[in-house]
Amino acid sequence: MTTQPTPNYTDEQQLITALIAGDDRAFCEIISRFQYIMVSIARAICGETFADDVVQDSWVAIHKNIGKFEHRSSLKTWVITIVSNEAKARLRRESRKISLDELDGEIPGSYLDGANFKPDGHWQSATPLWTCESPEELLEETQLQYCINKTLNILPPAQKAAFILREIEQESFEVICEALQVSAANVRVLVHRARLTLMQMIDRYQETGSC
Amino acid sequence: MLKCKEVAHLASEYIDNNTTAKITWQMRLHLITCANCRRFIKHLRTTKLLAVKLAKSGDVDAEAILRKIKERI
Numbered sequence: 001m002t003t004q005p006t007p008n009y010t011d012e013q014q015l016i017t018a019l020i021a022g023d024d025r026a027f028c029e030i031i032s033r034f035q036y037i038m039v040s041i042a043r044a045i046c047g048e049t050f051a052d053d054v055v056q057d058s059w060v061a062i063h064k065n066i067g068k069f070e071h072r073s074s075l076k077t078w079v080i081t082i083v084s085n086e087a088k089a090r091l092r093r094e095s096r097k098i099s100l101d102e103l104d105g106e107i108p109g110s111y112l113d114g115a116n117f118k119p120d121g122h123w124q125s126a127t128p129l130w131t132c133e134s135p136e137e138l139l140e141e142t143q144l145q146y147c148i149n150k151t152l153n154i155l156p157p158a159q160k161a162a163f164i165l166r167e168i169e170q171e172s173f174e175v176i177c178e179a180l181q182v183s184a185a186n187v188r189v190l191v192h193r194a195r196l197t198l199m200q201m202i203d204r205y206q207e208t209g210s211c
Numbered sequence: 212m213l214k215c216k217e218v219a220h221l222a223s224e225y226i227d228n229n230t231t232a233k234i235t236w237q238m239r240l241h242l243i244t245c246a247n248c249r250r251f252i253k254h255l256r257t258t259k260l261l262a263v264k265l266a267k268s269g270d271v272d273a274e275a276i277l278r279k280i281k282e283r284i
Contacts, residue, residue: 130254195262
């Protein structure tokens with residue numbers, strides 16, 4: 001294992017060429033970039049139990065097959081497809097079915113909880129006030145960054161994967177639907193629920209200064 | 212006229228510009244008259260922005276993962 005500094009692989013073609021040449025630094029680079037997304041996808045498809053195994057199998061498949069990468073998609077989309085297929089295959093082998101409900105539980109007390117609304121459909125009580133509403137100021141809060149990452153990690157797996165793929169990675173609905181085996185409408189619902197959970201955390205953060 | 216509960220359900224579609232012209236118009240009409248929902252939508256927009264900018268992938272021990280991969284090849 002090399003101890004030389006990692007080159008800055010900003011150019012994808014340069015990165016792929018290094019990967020095909022067997023450069024360990026390039027492989028560490030894609031592990032750093034994609035491990036988080038891969039774990040999220042694996043958990044969303046086959047649950048916590050098999051996710052780590054699936055991700056490791058996927059990395060082995062990627063290492064073996066990088067020479068066959070045909071540039072039909074971006075490297076990230078290719079990696080997403082591999083982990084998604086590995087997770088689906090694992091689920092079939094285990095003869096298990098995991099319902100979306102299992103991976104996307106409704107969180108009691110969420111903004112969409114019926115208890116928050118009067119019978120006529122209006123808010124039961126006023127929506128919370130924020131003492132700081134400036135995104136620029138909030139972006140500087142280190143504690144808020146910690147809270148956002150903590151909250152993302154406790155989201156139901158399907159919500160977290162949909163949120164990461166759509167909001168952070170800006171993947172297309174086509175790729176997300178194929179990877180997670182859900183409809184575009186489902187992806188939108190999952191992202192909405194994830195945003196609302198994060199918003200509730202920010203409500204608490206505004207009130208108490210912690211998550 | 213939309214109810215607050217419907218606005219809460221449609222809020223992400225609305226801020227993502229994914230609602231039909233009819234729903235967009237109904238949302239705007241509701242927001243003119245409802246301070247709670249105006250705040251809700253404003254906070255949701257801020258949340259979207261913050262979460263995207265502040266979420267980070269966390270530390271990954273790439274070399275340890277690579278060692279494990281190589282043990283299996």
